[in-house]
Amino acid sequence: MSTITANSKRVRRLIQPTAAVLITFFLLGVPFLIIIFTAGKDQGAALNPDLAPPETWHLLENFATVLDEGNMVQALLGSLLVMVPSVVLVLVLGSLASWILARRASRPMAILYALAISGIVLPPAVVTIVLLLRQLGLAGTAIGMVAVYTGMYLSTVIFFVTGFIRTIPHELEEAARMDGAGPLRVFWKVIVPLLTPTLATASILICLYIWNDVFYALFVIGGRIDTLPLNLFDVASAGLYLQRWNAIFSYIILMSLPLLLVFIFLQRKIISGITSGAVK
Incomplete structure (x- = not known):
């Protein structure tokens, strides 16, 4: 019985931090990646923001455009x-x-x-x-x-x-x-x-x-x-x-x-x- 209890405690100790990391990534990491990937695309590829990384990065060009036009x-x-x-x-x-x-x-x-x-x-x-x-x-x-x-x-x-x-x-x-x-x-x-x-x-x-x-x-x-x-x-x-x-x-x-x-x-x-x- 004690062995089962110890194993269950180890499982809980593993599950809790893993769940916390996954929830944090979902709430913060996913929006952040969408912003980074979309900002690095050209206008045509960025019409529908998603988690797909850009084929060619245009991040610096977009920064220059924003600074010039915005x-x-x-x-x-x-x-x-x-x-x-x-x-x-x-x-x-x-x-x-x-x-x-x-x-x-x-x-x-x-x-x-x-x-x-x-x-x-x-x-x-x-x-x-x-x-x-x-x-x-x-x-x-x-x-x-x-x-x-x-x-x-x-x-x-x-x-x-x-x-x-x-x-x-x-x-x-x-x-x-x-x-x-x-x-x-x-x-x-x-x-x-x-x-x-x-x-x-x-x-x-x-x-x-x-x-x-x-x-x-x-x-x-x-x-x-x-x-x-x-x-x-x-x-x-x-x-x-x-x-x-x-x-x-x-x-x-x-x-x-x-x-x-x-x-x-x-x-x-x-x-x-x-x-x-x-x-x-």
């Missing part, structure tokens, strides 16, 4: 114009708010923390945002878009960072204060270096949200500032890439490369941030 450089600058300030503001303001919320344990602070992270599950009202930005004269501007993204993703940073700060010993801050450091110096010299893995995790998530956003950008800055997703939507809607799946998938690959590089360079800090108690 106005990607201007769209890239537009994406950076709204993403970089948004991420910096969200990380700085969210970290400062998290520090206060983590260090002041009281019922009002608990209520304030609950309100602060409620933005994760409560989507912002687009119509109200657009009307408010028009009243302030910020509709269609990069400043207005940065303000929207900052307000939307503060909850994410506060949720990640507050739990981690609670694990940092108070003695570190008290030692810095005894050496004459003020509150801001304590924050920048003691707290921020310890938050690096957590902030790396939060930053890559926020970059991903902003980089791929079409919905809010379309209502706030659509037609005035080009971002990569808006530009792809415009050229596809205008018929420039109509039925040209090789061009569309080539655009998607080029659009994804910056975030992929960021993830490769920050992957250790991201994994460390996820496993270090940031979401406790």
Whole structure:
């Protein structure tokens, strides 16, 4: 009986990881291969995207065509114009708010923390945002878009960072204060270096949200500032890439490369941030 039980355990240990790998490949690998193979084909072979590899690779040619016809450089600058300030503001303001919320344990602070992270599950009202930005004269501007993204993703940073700060010993801050450091110096010299893995995790998530956003950008800055997703939507809607799946998938690959590089360079800090108690 014990031999049968041991064998069944070995079978389960083999089946479970194998099933996990197959499911992951099916959900992620198959779409990725379709994108790569289709982007490498000419227009005629790419009419019906499938898993068949191209007979002759045209990937670099399609990249050059997209860069020439799709106005990607201007769209890239537009994406950076709204993403970089948004991420910096969200990380700085969210970290400062998290520090206060983590260090002041009281019922009002608990209520304030609950309100602060409620933005994760409560989507912002687009119509109200657009009307408010028009009243302030910020509709269609990069400043207005940065303000929207900052307000939307503060909850994410506060949720990640507050739990981690609670694990940092108070003695570190008290030692810095005894050496004459003020509150801001304590924050920048003691707290921020310890938050690096957590902030790396939060930053890559926020970059991903902003980089791929079409919905809010379309209502706030659509037609005035080009971002990569808006530009792809415009050229596809205008018929420039109509039925040209090789061009569309080539655009998607080029659009994804910056975030992929960021993830490769920050992957250790991201994994460390996820496993270090940031979401406790």
